[in-house]
Amino acid sequence: MHLRRVLAVAAASAVLLTGCSSSGVFSPGSDSAGAPSFEEHSAGAADRAESAEGSPAEGSGSENLAAAEQYLVREATIGLKVDAIGEAAGKVRAIAAGAGGTVTEERFGDEVYGPARESIERYGTMTISVPSDKLDATIEELTKVGEVRTRSSSAYSVQDEYVDVEARIATLTASIDRMRALMSRTEDIKQIVELETALSARQADLDSLQARLNSLKASISMSPITVILTTTSDLGQPDDGFLAALKNAWNGFTRSAAVLVTTLGVLLPWVLVGGLGVALLIWALQRVRRRRPTPAAGPAAPTDTSHHGPKQGPTPAD
Secondary structure (H helix, E strand, O other), rough: OOHHHHHHHHHHHHHHHHHHHHHHHOOOOOOOOOOOOOHHHHHHHHHHHHHHHHHHHHHHHHHHHHHHHOOOEEEEEEEEEEEHHHHHHHHHHHHHHHHOOOOEEEEEOOHHHHOHHHHHOEEEEEEEEEHHHHHHHHHHHHHOEEEEEEEEEEEEEEEHHHHHHHHHHHHHHHHHHHHHHHHHHHOHHHHHHHHHHHHHHHHHHHHHHHHHHHHHHHHHHEEEEEEEEEOOOOOOOOOOOOOHHHHHHHHHHHHHHHHHHHHHHHHHHHHHHHHHHHHHHHHHHHHHHHHOOOEEEEEOOOOOOOOOOOOOOOOOOO
């Protein structure tokens, strides 16, 4: 600082000497009331030197900050307690459309929090995508939909990847242009085939890099916002404790019963058709057996007792 002031004083002195020599000999009677004093010139020159030295640094810092912000990907999450899920979801859709964005995902109800027919009325999540420059204003609009219970945002830079992809695209583009120029000049079939093969491979790499660059641009230009809607105070998160365990057990039992009833409903028509078929088969077999004639019974054959032992006469009386 002292050196700069010395240099500024020296510069001011040179200016004064040059001015005096150009205007001729100084006259004591001349009007010097409006001329600035030596101290004023010195102070002004010093201030100009300091401001000239500090300005480039300040401009460079602001430019670096602006350049870094061009590569930021921003995301946000907000949890809202609302009175009605359907009505709140409609407001969220309207806010997204008003900001020039769109709804990318919706999910209402979750089996973790009970059957869908019950939880769909008390829990839901939505993901909307809005322009990055309207992210803060959109979040402020969302706070009016319900009571804010959670709110968070994050940002990360993709500058390194973005610059790398751009550089690789430029290199591949130049290489492809050179290969096409060679193909236009050569007449060797073998070289043409080799150049076309290499050109196809590099063109595929270029297309892949271009798609990645477009994805990065989309991530930078559009910011996703996850909106959690619930009519309870837990933002859809399951409670802890004994009552929560009983509730989960009951929900599991009802889901199992529903699966069992559904399975029986699916199998019942097949059981009825199969049972009817078996009954018809049994009835047909019995009917065939009744119609089958039974063989007639012939006369009884005489009994031959000659080979069963000696014939015994009457036993004499004692």
